[in-house]
Amino acid sequence: MSGEPLLRVEGVSKAFGGVLALSAVDLDVHTGDIVGIIGPNGSGKTTLVNAITGFIKVDHGRVSFKGHDITNWKPHKIADMGLTRTFQVMRPYYSLPAFKNLIVPLFSRRARRTGGWRGGGKMGSRDTVAVDILEEIGFERDSYVPYKVASSLPTGYLKRLELARCLALRPEVVICDEVFSGLSMSEMASMVPLIEKLQMEGITLIMVEHRLRELFRLANRVVVLNFGCKIAEGTAEEVMAYKEVKEAYFGSEEVLTYV
Amino acid sequence: MEILIYGIINSVQLVLMALGFTLVYGVSRLPNFAHGALYVLAGYMTWLLVNRVGLNYPLSMAVALVLTGLIGAAMYHFILVRVRGMAISEIIASYAIGLAIIEGLRWGGLKGGTFTLPSFVEGSVSLLGVSVDYQRLIVVVAGLILVALLWLFVSGTKLGLGLKGMAQDEQAAMTLGIDSDRMAVVSMAIGSVLAGVAALVLLPLGSIVVEAGYRVLIMAVAVCVVGGLGSWNGAILAAFIIGFAQILTERYLGAHYQIVVALLAIIITLVMRPSGLFGRQKELEERV
Amino acid sequence: MSVVKQDRRKERVDRGIKVRTDGVYAVSSWAEITYLLLPRMVLILGLLLAPVVLTAFPYWQRVLSHICVYALLAIGFDFLANFVGLVSLGGGLYIGVGAYIAALLNSHYGLPPYVTVPVATLAGAGLCTVILLPCLPLRGVYFAIVSLMFPLLAPRIIEALDIFGGTDGIVGLDGFPSGWVEQYLMIGCVLIAVFALRRMVTEDVGLVFRGVKDNDQAVKASGIDITTYKALGVFIAAVLGCLAGACLAHIYMWAGISQFGLDYSIIPIAATVVGGGGTLIGAVIGCVILVPISELLRDFGTLRIAVYALILTGFIVYKSEGIMTYVTRKYEQFERWVEI
Structure with a gap:
């Protein structure tokens, strides 16, 4: 380097x-x-x-x-x-459906400027972008998982949701604070390729x-x-x-x- | 010299007003916004006992204090315990109870004529060239005794140590077999008695008026916030700072500004240093 | 679902609309449309017709204006407390600031109400936001305490400096052209405020506000400045409060230090708690219930404060969900006992 x-x-x-x-x-x-x-x-x-x-x-x-x-x-x-970060203690908006959690970062100035992750400048509906991001990060689009209330999601998905929140900003650097802790072996196995x-x-x-x-x-x-x-x-x-x-x-x- | 002596007296008055509030908050993290109401209530009950029931003065005071303590405990046991942990509900509920007591008194008791309690000892004495009446000296002495007693109680008795344990870490205290609800009831009772004591020593200096309820509440909150909520040393230091500031403003600006000083002190402290003079760093992070 | 006996439990079943998710309905019949619109129409028409119904009772028409004043404050309180997370115990500040600005513009510059009200609303809201700006980083109890201090402080300062008419206040303001204008202006404002805010809190901005309330760290980490949004929230609440204050000054044709008073701080809170926090409409319903009670008790002086302090305590301790949440649940779901 x-x-x-x-x-x-x-x-x-x-x-x-x-x-x-x-x-x-x-x-x-x-x-x-x-x-x-x-x-x-x-x-x-x-x-x-x-x-x-x-x-x-x-x-x-x-x-x-x-x-x-x-x-x-x-x-x-x-x-x-x-430069974004995840939190060790996950901080989703528990009362909202998973994809609605991404509305807040997508509402930020940076996301509007960059169009969110993968977004080409201009952003469409934030809901659509949010579900797109969740799909990329391992929420199965056609299942009901992205639409479930965050409080009902297992740890593995919440950790992904934390990452998704960072990605919604289209970051250059992501600091992951213990994304592996508390995951089961299989969840961890799918997290590694994601990283x-x-x-x-x-x-x-x-x-x-x-x-x-x-x-x-x-x-x-x-x-x-x-x-x-x-x-x-x-x-x-x-x-x-x-x-x-x-x-x-x-x-x-x-x-x-x-x- | 006059400023020094009256400053000390005024500061001790503030300490008296704030002790109960800071004790309750320190032990059970419960901002007791009914504090001022209990203050007025204790005074009014004593007045009733003396003038309507016909008990003698010391006995009336004792009965009134016990009643105030019971009312405080009942308030916690029946009402506030149900909103424990919801900070805003605690404030609103205790403030509402306080309002109900104060405005109820204004409507049903304290109206028409003046209500006064006699001084314990009449007359005055000249201290360093300043004339001070005995009641004011009693205030200072009572303040000192109360602080000392409280200190002895908290560091010397089992119950007091339990309260101290609660104050430092509620959950750790619970794991050690301290019943947090019982302690909170006890702290409310003691806090209410302290409000009552403050009323009984301070009220002979003037008359019993319902407005005192609001004034005492503001002063107690001001002292505790400036000192750092729940910190006793902080509260005493803050009482002296605000006490002297008030005497100085009264002297050079006019009595109107007295309460403005307290309010400004709160606002400035919270904006500059939210944890207060003696607040803990950890709390600061939770708060800001 | 509350478990009462061991072998039975209460089950709640949605009714009315067959297909719906959170706030989104698939309407398929007139019956369903009626079902949805009925409660809204009752509120809207009820408020709109109230002045006509009360024509014979001018005193109660005036009470209606009071209800609206308090309703605006209560909506602001509810929004700020339940969607932005700032519990402002000092509603009197907004009323006082709005009233004094309107009064000064009217008495010193001779501007008519239709100029002073909008100007006082915006300028007052700006002023209140600036006053509260240093306190915005504070949370919970601390913000509540400071916000309670401002309306206590303001009258003392006015008294001590003897400005703005001192303890007498500013008298001889222009009233509204007629009672009808006054009522419908107020009612219109309340309805617009309630439905606009209800719409807003479900939009994306509303989610950001809720994020600020529940989860400020995550909002910061999402590249959003929480102070901006808190200030915006305070501004919105202050707009409603100052509007109410400015109107109040013209209704009474007077602005004075009692407009920083306790009533304006405590009734909106009580109304919100009674009506149901977080519903916005509940705040209005709470005012519709509490303000007339307070008027009926006016003869008993300060007893009315004691009474609604007790009502408030009762609701916050024993029925903290409030009327609106309760009624909504009853309307949208029916309950039945099922064997386990």
């Missing part, structure tokens, strides 16, 4: 009270990457996502996207630039994960966080070789269950 990175995080720090949740984290993401972020619980992964996407204000450091300094911008402006498909569409992905096996299949670069510090970076094999990583993460029993 060479040239100016698409997303650059430089020395980002964030403290909650006395606890340093992130300390001087650097991260470069280039167009077309799938970057994995891993680390034990409480290592600051989600905080990093929140810091990049503007959901928390950082204390120090700089985040730049496409050459613009987006540090501490408001979340909606960052999303408007094409690969998104990469081929030209979407850059950052994946925060606990599921190392799936992540290592997908990611071309992995960053390891522990106690808010970046302790390793490289390909899956490279980070696995780090002594600190083994100590911090793989020394535990988790290595046996996951890898």
Whole structure:
């Protein structure tokens, strides 16, 4: 990878009270990457996502996207630039049918400008676009699934719905906060090709994960966080070789269950 | 000097008004908007007991306080418990009960003539060249005693520790075998008694008027919001800030602005620092 | 579905229209059209005919105007609380601002009501939105507390600064040309407001508003500025409130500090709770019920406030769905007991 990175995080720090949740984290993401972020619980992964996407204000450091300094911008402006995220705890609009969930992102300025995912500039009816997006992401169009109320959908579909919400904005970067967690084996098996498909569409992905096996299949670069510090970076094999990583993460029993 | 002394007195008055409100909110996250109504009610009941039933003054006060506590507990047990957890319904329901009490009193009791409670001790004393009547000194002393008692109760007794546990983490407290509804009833009862105590010490300074219900509510809310809802230290600090601010404005701008100070304090605090002076970071994130 | 005994349960079955999904009907007969239109027509015709019916009772015609004033406020409250998620306890602010702007334009510049009302509506709504703008990031209880403070603050400031006529208010405004104009103007506004807002909340914009209420993080992550939409929501509610306030000033031919009063904050809330929150029409129905009660109790002074505070408590605690939701359910579904 060479040239100016698409997303650059430089020395980002964030403290909650006395606890340093992130300390001087650097991260470069280039167009077309799938970057994995891993680390034990409480290592600051989600905080990093929140810091990049503007959901928390950082204390120090700089985040730049496409050459613009987006540090501490408001979340909606960052999303408007094409940097979107999913939430670890899914946040669908439970009382609405699944496809209606996409009306909100499709109503945004960015979606109107870009026509939504695949939309050619001008958008038709938002409902139609929404169902199109859901079909792409694995909701069977002719079944009743896209029309079911979100609260009645199983986790697998809700995770997809989270992704669909990002895609409705026609994003350049999607940050996935644990899309694999809580999925059954078969749901996971169908999620992996979906992520690969998104990469081929030209979407850059950052994946925060606990599921190392799936992540290592997908990611071309992995960053390891522990106690808010970046302790390793490289390909899956490279980070696995780090002594600190083994100590911090793989020394535990988790290595046996996951890898 | 006068500003200092009257500032302290005024601040302690605010502490008294706010203690009950902040206790209830701190323990059970219930904004008791009927607080002001309980204040007036306690005063009116004492007046009734003294002047209509003919009990002597101290006994009337004791009976009135017990009744106020019971009313508070009943209010929670029969009504508010059904809307627990729905923040807006809690506000609307408690505010409506308060309105019903206040406006009911205005219609049925407190009209025509003035209603006053006698001072505990008549006369005044000169403090550092400022004349202060005994009742105002009693207010300060009562305020200090109440805060001390409350502190002892909360950190010394089992019930108090239960309340404290609820205040810090309701769900964790429940897993430890603390009955959250019972604690909420207890906190409402204590909070109501505190409103009553405030009324009994403060009312001899003036007369019992229904408007006091609204004024006390505004002041209690102002103090608690500025201090950080549910934080006792914050409430006391805020009471002093607002108390002195009021005395200063009264002195240099006119009495009209007194309540404006409190309202502005709320608005400014919430806009600048929504969690209040002593509010917790976690709450801040939930709120904004 | 409530389970009463172990071996029986209540079952609810839709009736009336055979084919429908959420709000979309396939109408296939006159009976079904009637079924759909009847409740709407009862409301519309009922309100439109009310002034004619009440011709013989001028006092109750005036009450009708009051109902409309409160209904506009209540619709705004319901919209803001149940679709945008901002519970504004300070309806008096809108009324007061609208009334004072209309009064100033009328008394100082001599503008007639048909100019002052629209101007006061828009300018007042703008002003209210600007006043509330710093409070928009606050949620729930906190927004409620601050919004309650503004209408309490405004009269004190007017009193203290002795502006706008001080405690006397601004008197001697022009009234509406006739009672008929007044009533039909108000009724028209209420009907337009109710049906326009009901339409809007089901459109895509309405979904964004509901998103802001239920799920603001996801809305932010969708590239939409929630503050803009909250401000828009407040503006809409303020338009209704200021319109009501401006009309009120011309109805009474007077604007004063009592228009920031408690009545305008509490009745709309009570009406919405009684009528059924989140239905918009419920807010109107609530006003139709509560305002006359309040008028009947006028002789008892402040007892009326106590009475509707009690009604409010009763509904919020024991029947929180409200009349409208209840009646809709009864109208659209029938219940029967089935053996399990």
